[in-house]
Amino acid sequence: MLGAAGIADSDVMPAIRASSNGRLVAVASRDPERARAIASRHSVPVVSPTYEALLQEPDVDAVYIPLHHSAHKEWALRAAAAGKHVLCEKPLGMNAAEAEEMGAGAERAGVLLMEAFMYRFHPRPRDFVAGLRDAMYVNATFGFTLQDPANFRLRRKLGGGALLDVGCYTVSVARWILGEPVAVAASARRSDGPDGVDLTVGALLRFAGGTTASVWASFEGPEEQELTVVTKGGRERLERPFSSMQPNPYQLMVESFAASVLGGQPVALPVSDSVANMKVLDWIAREATIS
Numbered sequence: 233m234l235g236a237a238g239i240a241d242s243d244v245m246p247a248i249r250a251s252s253n254g255r256l257v258a259v260a261s262r263d264p265e266r267a268r269a270i271a272s273r274h275s276v277p278v279v280s281p282t283y284e285a286l287l288q289e290p291d292v293d294a295v296y297i298p299l300h301h302s303a304h305k306e307w308a309l310r311a312a313a314a315g316k317h318v319l320c321e322k323p324l325g326m327n328a329a330e331a332e333e334m335g336a337g338a339e340r341a342g343v344l345l346m347e348a349f350m351y352r353f354h355p356r357p358r359d360f361v362a363g364l365r366d367a368m369y370v371n372a373t374f375g376f377t378l379q380d381p382a383n384f385r386l387r388r389k390l391g392g393g394a395l396l397d398v399g400c401y402t403v404s405v406a407r408w409i410l411g412e413p414v415a416v417a418a419s420a421r422r423s424d425g426p427d428g429v430d431l432t433v434g435a436l437l438r439f440a441g442g443t444t445a446s447v448w449a450s451f452e453g454p455e456e457q458e459l460t461v462v463t464k465g466g467r468e469r470l471e472r473p474f475s476s477m478q479p480n481p482y483q484l485m486v487e488s489f490a491a492s493v494l495g496g497q498p499v500a501l502p503v504s505d506s507v508a509n510m511k512v513l514d515w516i517a518r519e520a521t522i523s
């Protein structure tokens with residue numbers, strides 16, 4: 233674990249402990265006290281003094297990177313160069329170029345790299361998408377109120393912004409259902425100042441054959457998550473598409489990743505898909521003038 237992040241503490245570390253094929257070996261944080269505390273909560277045997285020291289631990293086969301978004305590329309590349317497989321939180325990088333660089337670094341080092349898009353492993357959205365026929369229109373939303381002014385998501389330099397943080401899910405599901413868009417229009421509202429971020433983003437995507445999607449991401453509204461698909465035969469809806477919890481999607485994801493590592497097989501979510509997702513996020517950012 234590179235970083236004593238909230239998501240590691242609440243979901244991913246418990247998922248690895250519950251998994252059939254993974255084991256928590258070491259944790260590192262900028263703050264040694266927080267590292268010791270999270271290690272003790274999750275019975276992690278080694279507290280490494282720095283991220284770099286963790287990468288030199290011989291018992292570590294793979295690292296999970298739950299750092300703020302602008303640190304993903306650096307630490308994924310450093311982990312790969314140290315010979316560790318990498319499970320990296322979403323979004324894989326800050327943009328498609330970074331994601332491509334990360335994929336190339338992993339390939340060069342002969343290690344696996346996968347974006348931790350846990351919702352793709354849950355049977356509820358998987359069954360929903362598999363059951364769709366002749367989809368014509370997708371509406372996907374993901375929003376919540378971000379109350380903590382110190383959160384990295386509100387700082388541009390740390391890779392903040394609603395598009396990267398939750399828009400990545402809405403674009404991912406639209407692409408999962410309709411493929412790659414051929415046109416994009418978008419608009420954003422942002423916070424003030426040079427370190428300000430996009431707080432709310434809406435985009436319209438057009439796909440080959442004239443199908444369309446509307447995606448919306450926000451830090452300003454109430455808790456909001458929905459997927460609606462209009463097909464030629466009717467309307468299908470999935471509430472809370474990105475955080476179904478039974479069975480545990482984090483455990484399904486870490487077990488899939490560990491099985492790829494142990495079996496020497498490709499990961500279930502290829503980097504090429506993460507790059508394609510980031511290309512659409514880049515496009516939206518350009519259209520909404522937030523990049």
Ligand SMILES: NC(=O)c1ccc[n+]([C@@H]2O[C@H](COP(=O)([O-])OP(=O)(O)OC[C@H]3O[C@@H](n4cnc5c(N)ncnc54)[C@H](OP(=O)(O)O)[C@@H]3O)[C@@H](O)[C@H]2O)c1
Nearest residue numbers: 235236237238239261262263298299300321322323350384
């Ligand atoms: N899949 C999901 O369900 C899900 C849910 C939430 C978040 N996420 C993703 O997980 C990642 C972490 O999110 P989180 O909410 O867990 O974040 P978080 O609690 O703020 O932790 C992020 C980590 O990044 C480092 N960090 C944070 N702010 C920093 C700063 N100002 N300067 C330098 N380092 C800083 C810290 O590492 P140290 O411990 O070393 O200080 C911190 O532990 C993000 O990529 C996010 O998109 C995924």
